[in-house]
Amino acid sequence: xxxxxxxxxxxxxxxxxxxxxxxxxxxxxxxxxxxxxxxxxxxxxxxxxxxxxxxxxxxxxxxxxxxxxxxxxxxxxxxxxxxxxxxxxxxxxxxxxxxxxxxxxxxxxxxxxxxxxxxxxxxxxxxxxxxxxxxxxxxxxxxxxxxxxxxxxxxxxxxxxxxxxxxxxxxxxxxxxxxxxxxxxxxxxxxxxxxxxxxxxxxxxxxxxxxxxxxxxxxxxxxxxxxxxxx
Amino acid sequence: xxxxxxxxxxxxxxxxxxxxxxxxxxxxxxxxxxxxxxxxxxxxxxxxxxxxxxxxxxxxxxxxxxxxxxxxxxxxxxxxxxxxxxxxxxxxxxxxxxxxxxxxxxxxxxxxxxxxxxxxxxxxxxxxxxxxxxxxxxxxxxxxxxxxxxxxxxxxxxxxxxxxxxxxxxxxxxxxxxxxxxxxxxxxxxxxxxxxxxxxxxxxxxxxxxxxxxxxxxxxxxxxxxxxxxx
Numbered sequence: 001x002x003x004x005x006x007x008x009x010x011x012x013x014x015x016x017x018x019x020x021x022x023x024x025x026x027x028x029x030x031x032x033x034x035x036x037x038x039x040x041x042x043x044x045x046x047x048x049x050x051x052x053x054x055x056x057x058x059x060x061x062x063x064x065x066x067x068x069x070x071x072x073x074x075x076x077x078x079x080x081x082x083x084x085x086x087x088x089x090x091x092x093x094x095x096x097x098x099x100x101x102x103x104x105x106x107x108x109x110x111x112x113x114x115x116x117x118x119x120x121x122x123x124x125x126x127x128x129x130x131x132x133x134x135x136x137x138x139x140x141x142x143x144x145x146x147x148x149x150x151x152x153x154x155x156x157x158x159x160x161x162x163x164x165x166x167x168x169x170x171x172x173x174x175x176x177x178x179x180x181x182x183x184x185x186x187x188x189x190x191x192x193x194x195x196x197x198x199x200x201x202x203x204x205x206x207x208x209x210x211x212x213x214x215x216x217x218x219x220x221x222x223x224x225x226x227x228x229x230x231x
Numbered sequence: 232x233x234x235x236x237x238x239x240x241x242x243x244x245x246x247x248x249x250x251x252x253x254x255x256x257x258x259x260x261x262x263x264x265x266x267x268x269x270x271x272x273x274x275x276x277x278x279x280x281x282x283x284x285x286x287x288x289x290x291x292x293x294x295x296x297x298x299x300x301x302x303x304x305x306x307x308x309x310x311x312x313x314x315x316x317x318x319x320x321x322x323x324x325x326x327x328x329x330x331x332x333x334x335x336x337x338x339x340x341x342x343x344x345x346x347x348x349x350x351x352x353x354x355x356x357x358x359x360x361x362x363x364x365x366x367x368x369x370x371x372x373x374x375x376x377x378x379x380x381x382x383x384x385x386x387x388x389x390x391x392x393x394x395x396x397x398x399x400x401x402x403x404x405x406x407x408x409x410x411x412x413x414x415x416x417x418x419x420x421x422x423x424x425x426x427x428x429x430x431x432x433x434x435x436x437x438x439x440x441x442x443x444x445x446x447x448x449x450x451x452x453x454x455x456x457x458x459x460x461x462x
Contacts, residue, residue, distance in 0.1 A: 133281045134309065153385075
């Protein structure tokens with residue numbers, strides 16, 4: 001396994017190089033964590049497939065918490081700053097991290113971004129990862145917790161098929177539940193998702209939400225607020 | 232950049248190791264291609280995000296081509312053989328490649344699978360990649376062409392945000408177009424997708440399709456049939 005992204009060819013990456021990469025990232029993540037803890041900022045690593053609705057959920061959260069909490073975000077993307085632009089338009093101070101061809105954020109990229117950003121002025125700081133249901137969960141960023149987003153349009157088989165990211169997350173947001181009502185074109189068994197996710201991770205919190213309609217957002221916000229007390 | 236999956240940390244992966252990995256995969260891909268060409272089999276590398284509908288499109292294609300073409304597939308997945316099971320149930324001889332934590336298929340994994348599978352008895356052989364819009368496009372598998380699937384539920388900004396995979400694909404299947412009619416809950420501008428994809432890749436063929444309703448499947452099949460003549 002290539003520990004750079006938890007993938008690749010075990011025969012061609014020397015173990016020494018793999019260890020060097022992992023330990024380098026872990027050292028940087030520890031450093032980031034010390035920063036966050038010293039400033040009393042709760043840092044969340046928000047992960048999910050392309051189009052699962054990570055940015056839209058932060059836009060919706062901004063509406064929910066307005067005037068009650070100070071949000072901030074860095075947003076990872078291969079080639080554009082569009083997500084960070086959207087977050088700023090929603091009132092969340094944000095900057096983009098353009099990764100080029102990298103399929104995930106690492107602790108060093110996050111640390112560099114912190115230097116360009118008044119993150120100490122926030123209560124709740126989101127690190128919106130690159131859209132990918134595999135590699136991001138292999139890289140500690142110094143966050144207090146990981147949250148994974150799954151859109152109902154992706155199907156209810158995803159926890160079983162992509163177990164690593166569900167096993168490592170504190171919470172699962174099942175997004176776009178508005179698509180389950182009305183035309184009812186999508187087959188999605190929420191109970192199957194619950195059962196499969198809890199089989200991997202018995203303490204995972206699961207919130208069915210719709211960034212579009214706002215349904216479920218207050219339950220997620222309540223949980224986040226509880227996490228703040230623990231940071 | 233870690234050339235193992237086109238991602239990672241440029242400072243920590245020695246260039247020599249990166250080159251070794253890439254050239255090792257390219258050599259294996261060339262070998263796979265020689266196999267496919269000698270047998271007159273058209274091999275397609277089918278890529279897309281988790282839940283974009285890669286397996287469902289092959290199930291739908293099986294209905295469209297029944298009795299006219301012999302299909303076969305290998306199906307990459309982190310942790311299960313469910314996609315291969317579904318394909319077999321749809322009448323497509325298939326085996327699964329379980330990648331563990333690897334976020335993409337590589338040429339060696341495909342070559343190993345060929346040894347366990349009567350792929351020479353097919354006309355059109357699909358290599359269904361792991362659900363991921365980033366890394367799979369960095370690895371040649373020996374295919375005749377790459378096809379990328381984008382579900383309308385993922386949003387119309389994806390070609391601009393994940394350019395590499397769209398730049399390298401011969402065709403783009405815009406799937407789940409059934410979700411654009413009826414309740415009209417999804418905002419998706421097909422013309423924006425067309426324009427962004429063609430800016431990256433002026434020769435890319437674009438097929439709006441629905442694996443669920445069958446809409447657009449005959450146009451895609453027609454194009455595939457034309458590719459067979461070129462193999």
